[in-house]
Amino acid sequence: MIRVELSKLLRSRRTWTTVLLIDALPTLVGVLLAVTDLGPRPGEGPAFLSAVLTDGTLFPLAALAIVLPLFLPIAVSVTAGEAIAGEAAAGTLRYVLVRPVGRLRLLVAKLVAAMAFVVLTVLVVAATAYVVGVTLLGDQSVQVVGSTSVSGTSLSTPELVGRTFLALGYAMLCMLGVAAIALFLSTVASSSLGAALGTMSIFVGSSLLLTLDASEAIRDYLPTRYWLAFVDLFRDPILWRDLQAGVILQGTYVAVFFAAAWANFATKDVTE
Amino acid sequence: MTPLRRWSLVALVAALVILAPLLPRLLPASASDVTAAELLSRVQTSGERAYSGYVETDGAVQLAVGDDFSDLAELFGDRMRLRVWWQDEDAWRVNRLLLSGEEDLVHDGERTTSYDYERARAVTSRDPEIRLPRTSDLVPPSMGRITTDGAGAEEVSRLPARRIAGVSAPGLRLEPTSEQTTIDHVDLWVDEDTGLALRVEVYAGASSTPVLTTAFREFSAAAPEPAQVADTWSGQVERDFDDTVDLADAANQYAPFRVPRRVAGLERRTAGNGAVGVYGTGVTRLIAVPLREGDADDLRESLLGSPAAVATDAGTLLAVGPVSVFLTSEGFSYVLAGTVTDETLLRAAEDIVAGVRLRGRFE
Amino acid sequence: MSGDTAIRTQGLTKYFGRFEAVSDLSLDVREGDVYGFLGANGSGKTTTVRMLLGLVLATSGEIEVLGRPMPRSGREVLPHVGSMIEGPAAYAHLSGRANLTLFDAMAPRSRRTGRKDRVEETLDRVGLGGVDERPVKNYSLGMRQRLGLAAALLRRPRLLVLDEPTNGLDPQGIRDIRALLLELNADGTTIFVSSHLLTEIEQLCTRVGVLDRGRMVVQEQLAVLRAPTGRILLGTPEPGAALAHLDRLGRSVEQHDDRRLAVRAPDAAQLNAELVRAGIGVDELSVERRSLEDVVLAATSGGNDTFARPSRDVQDAS
Numbered sequence: 001m002i003r004v005e006l007s008k009l010l011r012s013r014r015t016w017t018t019v020l021l022i023d024a025l026p027t028l029v030g031v032l033l034a035v036t037d038l039g040p041r042p043g044e045g046p047a048f049l050s051a052v053l054t055d056g057t058l059f060p061l062a063a064l065a066i067v068l069p070l071f072l073p074i075a076v077s078v079t080a081g082e083a084i085a086g087e088a089a090a091g092t093l094r095y096v097l098v099r100p101v102g103r104l105r106l107l108v109a110k111l112v113a114a115m116a117f118v119v120l121t122v123l124v125v126a127a128t129a130y131v132v133g134v135t136l137l138g139d140q141s142v143q144v145v146g147s148t149s150v151s152g153t154s155l156s157t158p159e160l161v162g163r164t165f166l167a168l169g170y171a172m173l174c175m176l177g178v179a180a181i182a183l184f185l186s187t188v189a190s191s192s193l194g195a196a197l198g199t200m201s202i203f204v205g206s207s208l209l210l211t212l213d214a215s216e217a218i219r220d221y222l223p224t225r226y227w228l229a230f231v232d233l234f235r236d237p238i239l240w241r242d243l244q245a246g247v248i249l250q251g252t253y254v255a256v257f258f259a260a261a262w263a264n265f266a267t268k269d270v271t272e
Numbered sequence: 273m274t275p276l277r278r279w280s281l282v283a284l285v286a287a288l289v290i291l292a293p294l295l296p297r298l299l300p301a302s303a304s305d306v307t308a309a310e311l312l313s314r315v316q317t318s319g320e321r322a323y324s325g326y327v328e329t330d331g332a333v334q335l336a337v338g339d340d341f342s343d344l345a346e347l348f349g350d351r352m353r354l355r356v357w358w359q360d361e362d363a364w365r366v367n368r369l370l371l372s373g374e375e376d377l378v379h380d381g382e383r384t385t386s387y388d389y390e391r392a393r394a395v396t397s398r399d400p401e402i403r404l405p406r407t408s409d410l411v412p413p414s415m416g417r418i419t420t421d422g423a424g425a426e427e428v429s430r431l432p433a434r435r436i437a438g439v440s441a442p443g444l445r446l447e448p449t450s451e452q453t454t455i456d457h458v459d460l461w462v463d464e465d466t467g468l469a470l471r472v473e474v475y476a477g478a479s480s481t482p483v484l485t486t487a488f489r490e491f492s493a494a495a496p497e498p499a500q501v502a503d504t505w506s507g508q509v510e511r512d513f514d515d516t517v518d519l520a521d522a523a524n525q526y527a528p529f530r531v532p533r534r535v536a537g538l539e540r541r542t543a544g545n546g547a548v549g550v551y552g553t554g555v556t557r558l559i560a561v562p563l564r565e566g567d568a569d570d571l572r573e574s575l576l577g578s579p580a581a582v583a584t585d586a587g588t589l590l591a592v593g594p595v596s597v598f599l600t601s602e603g604f605s606y607v608l609a610g611t612v613t614d615e616t617l618l619r620a621a622e623d624i625v626a627g628v629r630l631r632g633r634f635e
Numbered sequence: 636m637s638g639d640t641a642i643r644t645q646g647l648t649k650y651f652g653r654f655e656a657v658s659d660l661s662l663d664v665r666e667g668d669v670y671g672f673l674g675a676n677g678s679g680k681t682t683t684v685r686m687l688l689g690l691v692l693a694t695s696g697e698i699e700v701l702g703r704p705m706p707r708s709g710r711e712v713l714p715h716v717g718s719m720i721e722g723p724a725a726y727a728h729l730s731g732r733a734n735l736t737l738f739d740a741m742a743p744r745s746r747r748t749g750r751k752d753r754v755e756e757t758l759d760r761v762g763l764g765g766v767d768e769r770p771v772k773n774y775s776l777g778m779r780q781r782l783g784l785a786a787a788l789l790r791r792p793r794l795l796v797l798d799e800p801t802n803g804l805d806p807q808g809i810r811d812i813r814a815l816l817l818e819l820n821a822d823g824t825t826i827f828v829s830s831h832l833l834t835e836i837e838q839l840c841t842r843v844g845v846l847d848r849g850r851m852v853v854q855e856q857l858a859v860l861r862a863p864t865g866r867i868l869l870g871t872p873e874p875g876a877a878l879a880h881l882d883r884l885g886r887s888v889e890q891h892d893d894r895r896l897a898v899r900a901p902d903a904a905q906l907n908a909e910l911v912r913a914g915i916g917v918d919e920l921s922v923e924r925r926s927l928e929d930v931v932l933a934a935t936s937g938g939n940d941t942f943a944r945p946s947r948d949v950q951d952a953s
Contacts, residue, residue, distance in 0.1 A: 004740050012728060047372030050390050054508060065372070091724025095786060098688045098720075099741040100713035147508075150374050151367065152387050152394065154506035221290065231372055237500070239355065239369065241326060241490065252289040259285055263278035269651075270690040271682075 001105050005113035018079070019121050022071050023128050026063030030129065034136035047231050052137050055147050057157075059133025060126040060164060061234070067125055068171055068227060072118070073178045073203050074196075079117050080182035081195030083110035084265065088272040089191060103266050107183065111258065114179035118172050126168055151236035163238075167230035170243065174227050177250040178203060180257040181223070187265040190272075220245070223253055301433040304442040304464055309425035311444045314467025315416045316423075320360045321466045322495035325437065327354040329410050329486040333593045338574030340519060340567055347405055348484060348595070356411045357496035365501045366408040377408050378503045384517070385503050394505050395512045400521035402548045404559075412486050416469025419458045420446060422553030436461050436470040437491040448555050452536070452616040454594040455555040466493050474555075476594030476611075483593045520561050524548035527562045529604070532627030535560070536612075536620035547631070551610075551620065558610025558617065560624050568605035575599060587621060589614060600625055639666045639702065641794050641825040642687060647696035649682055656682045658849040660696070664827055664842070666793075669820050671840030671857070672829035673931060679849040680829045681721050684798050687827075688718055701794060714742060717792035719800060723783020727772035731763060731782045734771060738786050753789060761785040762811055776803035784812065794825045801835060813839055837927045847935040861924045867903045869896045870919025871910070880913045897923065 009015055029049075033039065039053045040046075046065040048058050084106075087093035096106065147155045155163070181202055185195040206222040209215040219225060226246030232239040333348040335341070346352075355367040368375040373389035387394040408414060420428075423446055431443025441461035448455060454476055461471040471487035505511070516522035527547035533540050538551035538558065549560045563571065572588055575581045575597065581590045587600040596617045597609045606624050608617055642664035649657040657679040664670045674680045685691040687698060689706030698705040703712045725734040735754045739745055758764045761781040771779065780803050787795060795816075801809045816839060820826050830836055836843060843860060845853040853860070866889060871877045874893055881888055881898060886906070890897040900906045903920055910917050 001741055004737050007740075008726065008729075008737065011733070014728075051392070054392070090727065091722070092726060094685070094688075094690050094720050095718075095724055095738065096741060097690060098713055098716070098718050099738060100689070100709050100743065101741050102710065102743075148392070148506045150389050151376060152389060152392075152505040152509050154504075220293070228371060232369075235367075235369070235374060239326075256282065256286045256289065259282045263275065263282045266278060267275050267692055269685075269692060271685065 001101050001109040002112050005109040006116055009113045009116060015079075015117060015120075018075050018117075019124050022067055022075055022121055023125050025071060026059075026066045026125060026129050027132055029066060030059055030063070030132035030137060034132075047228065048234075051148070052133060056133035056135075056137035057130070057147055057160060059137055060129040061167060061230075062133075063125050063129035064122070064167065064171055064230070065228070067121075068174070069207070069224075072121060072171075072175060074200060075121065076114060076118055076175045076178045077182045077196040077199035077203075078192075080110070080114040080179040081186050081189075081197075081199055082192035083107075083114065083183050084186040085189050085195050086186070086192040088270065091272065093272065094270055097270060104262055107187075107258070107261055107265060110186075111176075111179060111183055114183065115172070115176055118175040118179065122168050122172055122175075126164075149236040150231065150234045153236040155234070155236075163233045167233050170230045170233070170246065171227075173247060173250045177223055177253040177257075180254040180261070184257040184261040184264070187261045187268065221249070223249070225249060296438075297435070299435055301435040301440040304433055304440075306430075306442055306464055308428040308430045308444060311430070311442060311462055311464075311467075312420055312423060312425065312428045312446075314464075315420050315444070315460065315462055315469055316467075318413055318467035318469075319417060321413070321468055321493070322359050323413065323466070323468055323491065323493050324357045324496040324500070325355075325488045325491040327356060327411050327486060327488055328352070329354065329484070331484045332481070333483055333595050335592055335595060335597070336574050336578040336590065337597065338570050340570065341404075343406075343518075344404055347407065347410060352407065352410065354407060354411060356408075357500040358411075358413070359495055359498070359501050363498075363501045364408065366411060368407050375407070377406060378501065379408070380501075380503065387503075387505065387509070391510075392508065393510045393512060394503070395514050397514045397517045397521075400517045400524065401542055401544050402520055402524045402546065402550055402559075403517045404520045406518075410486050412470055412472050412488055413468040415472040415474075415486050416460050416462070419455075419472065419474065419555050420460070423448070431459060431461075434461050434471070437488040439463055439470060439491055441470045446555075450554075450556045452538070452552075452612050453554075453556040454596070454611050454613055458555060463491070463493060468493070474594070519567075520548050520559065523561050523563070528631045529562055530629045530631045531560055532623060535623035535627070536616045538612075538616075538620070545631070549624075552612070555611055558608055558612050558620055560606050560608045560620070562628075563599075563605045563607055565605065568599065568607070571607060572599055572601075586618070586625075589618070604628070640664065640699065641666045641668065641701060642670075642827060643699045644683075644687075645697045647683070647686060647698060648694050649679075649686060649691065650694045656849055657686070657693075660846075660849070660851050661854075662844060662851070663854065664825065666825050667820070667823065668842050669816070669826045669840045670828065671836030671843045672827060672846065673831070673833065673836055673843060673927075674829070674846035675831055675935070678846045680831075680846055681798060683846070684718075684720055684796055684827075684829055687796060688713065688716065688720070690720070710743065714790060715793045716796060717787030717790065717794070718796040718798075719783045719787050720796075720798045722799065722802060723779045723786070725771045725779070725782055725786070728770050730768040730770055731766055731774070731778075731785075732758070732768065734782065735785060735789060739789055742790060757785045757789050760788060760815065777805060777808050780804055781808070781812075784815075788819075792824065794827065795819065796827045798829045799831070800828060801830075801832070809835075833927050833931060843927070845931055845934055852934040853930060857927070860927065860930050864923045864925055865899055865901070866897050866923040867900045867906055868919070868921045868923050869898055869906070869910075869917060870894055871896070872916050872918065876913075877910060877915050880910065880915060884909060895919070 039050050048062040048065055052059045052062050147160050149155050182195055182199040185198040189195040203224050206224040209222055226242050226249060229242035229246045232242055329352045331348040331350060335345040337345055353369040358364040362381050364379045366377045376387040378385045382399045383396055384399060385394050385396040427446055427449055429445050431445050433440050433442045442464055444460045444462060446458040456475045456477055459473045460469045462469050470491055473482035474484040476483045524546035529547040530545045531549035535551055541550045547562050551558050575588050575590045578590055581588055587598055590597045591614055594611050596614055598617045598621050600606045600621050608621050642662055644660055644662040647657055647660040672680055682691055686693050687700055689709045700712050701715055732754060739750050761784050763781050801812055816826055840857055843857050844851055887899045888896050889899060903922055907917055907920055
């Protein structure tokens, strides 16, 4: 079933359109930066963006910071929100279930497919951004080996690559949390739009609550709390505190919401 | 499995993962029979102790003091996340974590280098005689020493121990006897072995919530690796040297004034005869800094932007929580600020205006 | 094989909230049957079909499909069941071929080898063998119906459960499907067809169950339901003479108009001989059977999608 879901994902024109749309924004930002040479003022704009003018190899991270707060979670909400509700609306859910495909197996396959979408998108964004960063950005006249960490120390190229992949992995995990929430809502809502909007309102609401002092008590439980903690990988030494908390938090969200999806879907009447 | 059982299972898992992180807080702190006076002296003499850790601060003093002092406003009015590696007074690094960058202070002997990731710049300056507060003053051990400076045994009492960053820390309450301070009391929880304050809460007036809290979330009393406190910036960081650390230092060095030895009954803390004066001890403290006309006008405008500001013939007064700021309007502009009562600050301002002497260029 | 039950339910009941969709239903479908499940729209047919396939969970009652309890044994039972529920459905952006390939791959323990052949063969069976790679969203209603049937037939099921299988087909298509189903049945496939079209059931089925407002009102062999009524329908150019002659013979004529008579008589041949002997011409003669429509109308209480207001006028008039 997982293979079926993956094949459906890769053959859907919408998947590729979404990936390209998400990819377009950081690419546009990169091109504009290269043409105008106007970086954001220090302390403003997404993480790493002010640094890419001198070091193009950091652009994949800047691109990640651009798409992670909004674009990527929206795309994941839509994709995962469609998982059950979309099949139900198209009428194919009943045919899938009488194949028979076990309900738990279907949920797992849907989550894996959503994850595959995230991996695909993140890798495409990172790869495009790397190409843009290296060819258009960066100050090629200064030949410096390696890059600079957020703490100002030197990072060798292997270190930079390793940490970049850790950051990509971390971002993917955060999106898995979103996918699990969307999957749960997809078993509840009768339309995939409802599931997607529900998921979006959860992470937009969470981002809003994070800015309020009054929400102090629940801060550390909010799903978006540690999303941008991948920046900590580029400090020297690496600050593991938030990353660890983020991994545990996202793992918890995945576990709880996937369990809830299962609890709701296992005996749900399929009447569409 | 019935739906009820399944949902019960989900609820159980959810409850477990919500409660699990709360469990360590239930671990009781072990009581300690160290006396208040003993604990106080350990805090006051903890300067050479090594440590490292992760600190969170939370300030509630919203100072409306304009762009020139915005760093200061952040220090006392915002949340900050700090990493600190402290070998001794001469070698330390305090690393302020920002969402998408960081600011470092690296101290080496008599020089401090401040690094800003977003600007990709590291600026070194020699340690000044007088400077404004900075992040390294907000780490709990520094705060502990600053607030208890000059405090006597009659001003402190013991509080029950609390677990701070995993360490069972006996508590100490400082209730200043001075009538001039706006600080009601300061609560400290201290690592008993080293005397390092692990958590400091500053209270003003009758409020039950602190105006400033600084506490370790992770703490180690082991000496940090030498590499952690060395400055090792990469070649892409622009290096620079600055004669002055901040506005107060600049004024102290270059303004042609000399402040009096004592204002409002408070002694000057610094021996030098510069244009800037720091007066008082512990939590009864104020600073007087001369401003250039343009800077003074900007500051006056900022102060008057706050509805709490009071303008008199002598100057403009703004009290925010425990901090009072007064900007004189006669002759030369001095700004005075401190954790002292309004009367004390106004008296101090009169004394400054009356007592400032012009300094000869080659004096 | 024949005689074993293919589907059996006992006391099957389903509530949606407080609405009782299916009430104490006992189905009995034997292997080899072509079973017609009749009922007006909204009578609970589809809910029943969904319960048989484990899509909707019964509030109470037992279901057995191919001798195993459902939905508990769905993993073992469903691979042998092909189904079409409430119209066909497919992934609209893919071709019919791609859809069948996906559906084939979904099934547990489905093998990749021979998948292409299975798909082509099934497409041939439903008359879509020559279809191009256009996506399903460009299919006509009839093509979709055929594709849905193909998906049901993909794994050579022992039991076919079809809900309104000829919906949207033209007369030729209906005939094709009927022929296909009869052929499958001849090969041993049990077929369970639910429909609201009486003629369709009448032409196809060997056994009939009639559902009315969630309750089974009739369940019988079609041949039994359509037993002779004991009357003979007679056409004659001289109805007056025929009427008079039959009256003399003591036969009761229950209905007549200016061309035809309905006569209560056990034997058509004998009746014919009596009339011909009397010199009365007979140009039409047939044994009257009850139509399925009569049976259904007699057993049910009218459409299930009408909700007539309890009439006040009637009470006033009485």
